[in-house]
Amino acid sequence: MTSTSPKPDLSPAAYIPSTPCIDGKLLKKLVNAGLTWLNTNQQTINSLNVFPVPDGDTGTNMSLTMQAACQEAALNDSASAGQIAHSIAHGALMGARGNSGVIFSQIWRGIARSLDARTEMDAELFARALKEARETAYKGVVRPVEGTILTVASDIAVAAEQAHRDGCQFPEIIARVVEAADQSVQRTPDLLPVLRQAGVVDAGGKGLFFFLEGMLRYFEGKPLDKPLFSVPPLESLDLTLAEEMVEEGQDFEIVVDFIPSAPLDLQQFYANLEQMGTSIQIGQGDDLYRMHIHVPTDKRYEPIDFILQLGTVSKVAMENLQEQTSLHHKKPNAGDVVYRKVTSGQIAAVAVSPGVGLTRVFASLGISAVVPGGQTMNPSTQEILTAFAELPAEKIIILPNNKNIIMAAEQTKALTQKQIAVIPSRTIPQGIAAMLAFQNDGELEAVRQAMTRAIDGIQSGELTLATRSVEMNGIQVAEGQFIGLLNGALVTTGNSLEESLLELLRKMGADTHELVTLYWGDRLTPQAANQLTDKIRAAFPSQQVESYEGGQPHYFFILSVE
Amino acid sequence: MRADPDRKGKDRMKREAEITLGSIRISLQAVSALASQAALNSYGVVGMAARGWFESWMHPTAKDPRQGVEVHVLEDSLSLDVYVILEYGTRISTVADSVAHAVRYSVEKAFHLPVEAVNVHVQGLRVSNPD
Secondary structure, three states: OOOOOOOOOOOOOOOOOOEOEEEHHHHHHHHHHHHHHHHHOHHHHHHHOOOOOOOOOHHHHHHHHHHHHHHHHHOOOOOOHHHHHHHHHHHHHHHOOHHHHHHHHHHHHHHHHHHOOOOEEEHHHHHHHHHHHHHHHHHOOOOOOOOOHHHHHHHHHHHHHHHHHOOOOEOHHHHHHHHHHHHHHHHHHHHOHHHHHHOOOOHHHHHHHHHHHHHHHHHHOOOOOOOOOOOOEHHHOOHHHHHOOOOOOOOEEEEEEEEEOOOOOHHHHHHHHHOOOEEEEEEEOOOOEEEEEEEOHHHOOHHHHHHHOOEEEEEEEEEEHHHHHHHHOOOOOOOOOOOOOOOOOOEEEEEEEOOHHHHHHHHHOOOOEEEEOEOOEOOOHHHHHHHHHOOOOOEEEEEOOOOOOHHHHHHHHHHOOOEEEEOOOOOHHHHHHHHHOOOOOOOHHHHHHHHHHHHOOOEEEEEEEOOOOEEEOOEEEOOOOEEEEEOOEEEEEEOOHHHHHHHHHHHOOHHHOOEEEEEEOOOOOHHHHHHHHHHHHHHOOOOEEEEEEOOOOOOOEEEEEO | OOOOOOOOOOOOOOEEEEEOOEEEEEOHHHHHHHHHHHHHOOOOEEEEEOOOHHHHHHOOEOOOHHHHEEEEEOOOOEEEEEEEEEEOOOOHHHHHHHHHHHHHHHHHHHHOOOEEEEEEEEEEEEOOOOO
């Protein structure tokens, strides 16, 4: 979050009893509360995002859209609800991000139009505003897809109308709307098959629900900064991910299926489990709960004993994780990488790549062979030679992608009949930039020059851990600290991965460029990488951020800015 | 990663892929039909636009949605031009960005062909609610 954002008021409001009208000041507070609750639950929303494009950014987009709206509202001192609604609508329009953000801005446009010059909003006007919001939202698309945020916007308009007819005041009418939103979100998988297949509800609809629920929680004086514990259905419990997050000392994985004898107090249940271990996950089926936890060897029976007191245990599974992970360690499989086929007379590209993900990226750009290697595992001249010896092409381009490998690559020239050109790529992003200029056909020298030119202007960053204490470029580094390298030179150091990553991007001048690309290494889980990607998106809202699994060892992130 | 869009392509060619039993041919019409479905399902898009001054004068919104999409075959990827009419009052740049993402995703997913570029041309706005 940028420092200019208004500090949402985290302190819960005193309980606000039934009130006939909402003025501009209260509207502003309610919208801030909605935003705060949306922010709190952002990751939940991101994890649901499968439609229309499964890129996992719906929550981030909605948060950023509403943040822009709140910033605009904060500048307006008017006490008129209509004036504030216009500011919110304007801010949401200007800050709209992604599909759901655009729909959200249309919803606010409809609300602002109904409130227009009115200074206060009563229950009747609220119902009318939601109706207008629905209509404006539906006008923005020729073929409304049901089972999305549009459906939820439609259902809450109906609920508000009904609640108004039943004589509800604030906050009851909002409570009814939140309830309708919740039910509507639960129904989205019935309307949209792609959601049902993925076993999720619609992300945008859920975002709208959280926003409304945040407003209600403000009325009720409930806290907004801690997400509620929720129990996902059993089938969506993904324990393979948990397996990859094994921490030092957490040697055993315990999975217990049980039927509680009394309704489970989730808050208390989590709190008790947190005393025992990490990677806690809980899923719910019909009556049955499944609990997953990683614990150290000496505590391996504790979760089982604990759950035995709560109900009937139907199944216990215990696995030695150290054993498991060593079996799993051959996980990176290069089997599904497809290399570009070349014929005699064409040019073949060969790249040195430190990880499977990066190999895949290079393969998609058209390399014909790969040489595994990189920092601390430099391939020999012979290894590079073997990689391309069997290729039918006589013209070979080598991308060393590391300054220590350029020499070895050059030496292949003396050992083969083939024509060799070495591109002096010192980093992975440079190699990728060069590959974008690569062509199979043409003169070797011309292609070499085009690829070499493509390297200029690429800012490469690397984030890793310092292996020893040192002072470089006037920067003190202690062993075990995170260090950020810009084009090979040390520029930043820190104790937190997130802070170091953002600082490195700032040093790379990310805010003055268009595109930030991340390749995350094998020390990170997909989940952790996604979370950090979201943080970057939030810190650099005007830049496009793309994230790929690089699979490289040692480096948490390899970054490029262009 | 951003690819160079100026690569020369052989336009108006059928894509062919070798499989064990023969080959698969995908016509450009199939690609453009799919692309226009994806665009039309994008929020903010209210129609595909006809191209050419005469066509667009006769029918500002294309009757056959395939008219709103041009497909160019590059060496081993595609590049698409999409002509759309958007709803007035939405953030045009964001909507255009979503269209590009949705089109690329659906074409790549359905045909397994890399899409190098999706150029979105906003040909007009429809005003439902002036404000």
